[in-house]
Amino acid sequence: MLLKRVFLSGIILVAAGGAAALAYAWRGALPPIAPPAVTSFQPDEVRRGADLALIGDCRTCHTTAGGRTFAGGLAMPTPFGTIYSTNITPDPETGIGRWSLVAFTRAMREGVDREGRHLYPAFPYDHFSLTTDADLKALYAFLMTRDPVVAEAPANDLPFPINIRLVLAGWKLLFFRPETYVPDPSRDAPWNRGRYLVEGLAHCGACHTPRNLMGAEVRSRAFAGGEAEGWAAFPLGPHSPSRIPWAEAALGDYLRQGWQADHGVALGPMRPVVENLAEAPAEDVAAMARYLASLGAPAATFPPLPAAAPDMPGVPPQSAGWQAAIAAPGTGQPEGLRLFAAACASCHEAGRPLPLGGTDLALSTSLSADTPQNLLNVVLQGVPASDGQAAPIMPGFGSAMNDAALTALVAYLRQTVAGKPGWSDLPAAITAARDAAIPSPHAGAAR
Ligand code: HEC
Numbered sequence: 001m002l003l004k005r006v007f008l009s010g011i012i013l014v015a016a017g018g019a020a021a022l023a024y025a026w027r028g029a030l031p032p033i034a035p036p037a038v039t040s041f042q043p044d045e046v047r048r049g050a051d052l053a054l055i056g057d058c059r060t061c062h063t064t065a066g067g068r069t070f071a072g073g074l075a076m077p078t079p080f081g082t083i084y085s086t087n088i089t090p091d092p093e094t095g096i097g098r099w100s101l102v103a104f105t106r107a108m109r110e111g112v113d114r115e116g117r118h119l120y121p122a123f124p125y126d127h128f129s130l131t132t133d134a135d136l137k138a139l140y141a142f143l144m145t146r147d148p149v150v151a152e153a154p155a156n157d158l159p160f161p162i163n164i165r166l167v168l169a170g171w172k173l174l175f176f177r178p179e180t181y182v183p184d185p186s187r188d189a190p191w192n193r194g195r196y197l198v199e200g201l202a203h204c205g206a207c208h209t210p211r212n213l214m215g216a217e218v219r220s221r222a223f224a225g226g227e228a229e230g231w232a233a234f235p236l237g238p239h240s241p242s243r244i245p246w247a248e249a250a251l252g253d254y255l256r257q258g259w260q261a262d263h264g265v266a267l268g269p270m271r272p273v274v275e276n277l278a279e280a281p282a283e284d285v286a287a288m289a290r291y292l293a294s295l296g297a298p299a300a301t302f303p304p305l306p307a308a309a310p311d312m313p314g315v316p317p318q319s320a321g322w323q324a325a326i327a328a329p330g331t332g333q334p335e336g337l338r339l340f341a342a343a344c345a346s347c348h349e350a351g352r353p354l355p356l357g358g359t360d361l362a363l364s365t366s367l368s369a370d371t372p373q374n375l376l377n378v379v380l381q382g383v384p385a386s387d388g389q390a391a392p393i394m395p396g397f398g399s400a401m402n403d404a405a406l407t408a409l410v411a412y413l414r415q416t417v418a419g420k421p422g423w424s425d426l427p428a429a430i431t432a433a434r435d436a437a438i439p440s441p442h443a444g445a446a447r
């Protein structure tokens with residue numbers, strides 16, 4: 001979605017005759033260096049760089065499924081074409097082996113490569129620009145001490161004129177200013193650390209902040225909710241639709257372990273984020289939670305939940321017998337409830353603890369959010385297995401449920417289980433979710 005809008009902006013800017021932008025657009029090449037020896041970097045600094053790279057999700061975007069870590073080539077599909085991440089291993093020919101620290105810093109802060117070309121903001125330099133010199137130096141030390149991999153990123157498949165990188169100069173002129181982090185002296189050190197990371201390297205807003213028509217984040221509406229790879233990146237802070245407000249401790253646990261008892265499991269594009277944070281320093285993740293919690297919680301609370309499912313005579317509630325009794329034809333129960341009892345209750349009402357059991361769906365933000373997008377994605381695609389990890393698994397019902405069944409099930413979940421008015425755009429959302437039910441490019445990304 002980001003790129004789609006960036007592309008539009010490109011077309012608009014070219015149409016407007018971006019001659020003025022051209023003057024600003026020209027950036028010189030920085031001289032290549034001989035690849036630095038691994039021993040020229042301090043082990044401490046390399047370790048710090050490794051932690052920062054986890055927080056910045058570098059490997060998530062710069063590694064293909066089954067490919068070598070940091071070797072790039074991950075396809076980022078868009079309706080207009082495909083952009084590929086680049087090789088950021090220190091290979092001198094196909095990676096960044098000949099990049100000086102100055103060139104690396106310019107790329108991270110200004111979105112310009114060593115040769116002076118503008119980079120697409122699919123690379124979130126609009127957040128990375130906040131990173132301090134010391135942290136960029138550590139990241140550089142970490143990357144330059146990885147195994148060099150010979151891997152040429154495939155050429156982007158973008159139509160004219162958005163394949164012209166100069167067009168990006170206009171976008172930057174309008175929407176991008178490199179910033180430095182200014183600590184807030186009225187707050188404590190963890191809060192400042194958390195804010196620095198959330199706004200900077202962790203680029204949480206890249207998904208959770210809405211974007212304008214030209215693909216730039218609307219910073220005045222930070223964390224009001226955005227989109228990523230066909231998933232809703234739910235609003236956070238005061239805009240959060242979560243049934244139980246997110247507390248600092250819950251945020252810390254969710255970000256660190258990938259699930260939280262009152263909120264469920266991180267899914268879709270959020271999953272690699274928490275997998276990375278699981279290995280990052282615990283105090284940094286706790287700092288991020290502190291900052292996020294300080295954004296505030298929604299003023300309004302939800303009404304109490306309606307009783308979700310009726311009792312059936314002669315069988316204990318939520319038992320297998322109850323599920324069978326509800327699901328049986330001719331009981332007069334609503335279609336959506338019968339489908340839930342038949343297809344979902346055995347996992348979601350079994351009381352098996354998270355993360356391996358299914359959560360109480362009344363607590364899931366995917367039922368209380370403004371859009372049915374994530375609920376549909378989960379029901380259609382399921383929760384895929386993770387390589388070599390004990391992780392939650394849910395089957396996808398994409399081929400088992402037709403649109404009428406899906407509509408009845410979703411209406412039941414939304415109105416009866418979550419107690420909210422039905423989504424008005426459901427038929428269109430079902431079509432879109434079925435069309436998009438292709439595996440995420442990040443799913444199963446190699447380490
Ligand atoms: C959301 C995906 C994403 C994340 C996260 C990401 N990158 Fe990238 N990065 C890209 C893409 C896409 C490009 C290529 C942009 C282009 O071709 O214009 C890129 C380009 C780069 C480049 C320029 C390389 C070149 O050869 O031009 C560097 C350096 C880089 N990334 C470093 C990093 C580091 C370090 C991190 C982690 C702190 C990181 N990236 C995280 C998507 C990402």
Ligand code: HEC
Nearest residue numbers: 202204207228231232233234242265266267269270273365
């Ligand atoms: C690549 C896009 C992306 C990035 C980057 C990202 N998120 Fe998310 N996030 C999502 C999506 C999509 C969801 C919804 C999926 C889900 O609930 O599992 C989500 C869900 C969440 C939730 C759960 C909200 C709720 O009410 O259920 C929290 C909290 C969250 N993200 C915090 C963060 C923080 C903090 C960061 C930065 C460290 C971050 N996210 C970075 C895409 C992203």
Ligand code: HEC
Nearest residue numbers: 264265343344347356357358359364365366378392393394
């Ligand atoms: C085989 C067990 C199983 C079945 C059957 C199953 N699920 Fe799940 N589901 C899971 C597990 C495990 C998770 C991940 C943990 C979690 O978040 O609940 C999950 C996650 C979800 C989530 C995300 C919850 C969140 O916010 O974290 C939704 C929504 C969901 N399932 C809906 C359904 C619906 C609707 C059905 C029936 C059509 C269904 N599930 C059937 C096991 C199952």
